[in-house]
Amino acid sequence: MSIILMCAAMPVFSQMHHNPALGIAFSENHGQFPAHVEAITPFAAGYIYLESDGLTIKVYDKDQVQANHTLREKPFGDHSLQWDVYRMNLVDAQVPDVAAYNTLSWTTNFFLGDDESKWRGNIPVHGGIRYNSIYPGIDIDFTGEYNNFKYTV
Template sequence: MTYRSRRFTVAMRLGGRAGLLRLGFMLGLIALGLCVFGGGPGTTPLPSQGPKPHQDAAAFYASLPLSFERNQGQTDERVKFLARGLGYTLFLTSDEAVLALRSRQSSVVSGQLQRATDNGPRTTDTLRMQLLAANRAAQVTALDELPGKSNYFLGNDPKKWRRHVPTYAKVKYQ
């Protein structure tokens, strides 16, 4: 006498093992469809977090507002103001602007992983822009204070922390 399980019987009715695999594949597609397209009347789509595929990425980043911080010890003493953004820092001195562009190389080795991981080494490219015959003693002032503040809590010594650093919309050279 041979014993056959229910699972085996269902598999045979569906066309053997291949039929069972087809059934599993179809159920997986249905589950994926519900995750991607599903949702009931109570669900709301998440807001977009970046440029739409049809938008030009450069135009998207160019539209983001800059905010400048007065250097209060957060960087080199020659820097008067700095601005930070996704992947860059802009340093303004009396006579030059230095743009540091940061990136991380993806540690993805093959195309099997669908999303890039952020574990690769950091690289920084630097662009220095200096005006010829510029006044090295130019007065650099901030204009249009913004409501946001920056805070730097680096290390364990509260004396070295920078709290409530004002941010500005513009910087003026005179």
């Protein structure tokens, strides 16, 4: 088996705070998302989902969002968003031992849908998530600084 070590960065503009020097923030899954989602971070054009077997990046067209805001004054019409989805799979990886670190001073709330049993409040927010032993002797850190999402192996 060959292992490729890499570091990646992509611009992320988190909606969770206003100081870009703080980086991005991850909210843990406390039952507000499907079980395979470990954590999530929003950015200006979508979301990054850290999952037990990789990560998913969902991106929408910001111009389409702006156009939908003007449609709100009209009760009829297509208000849907088209998403582009990018997936990174961790092939043949072990189920990770997930550890959040750098806990931040605020929490988030998720009131998704009208089923109150799925609502979650006061979810801790972290500056980093580590997947320990994803491969033998290999960990992955998911972090961010200056609005760049990074993962390092």
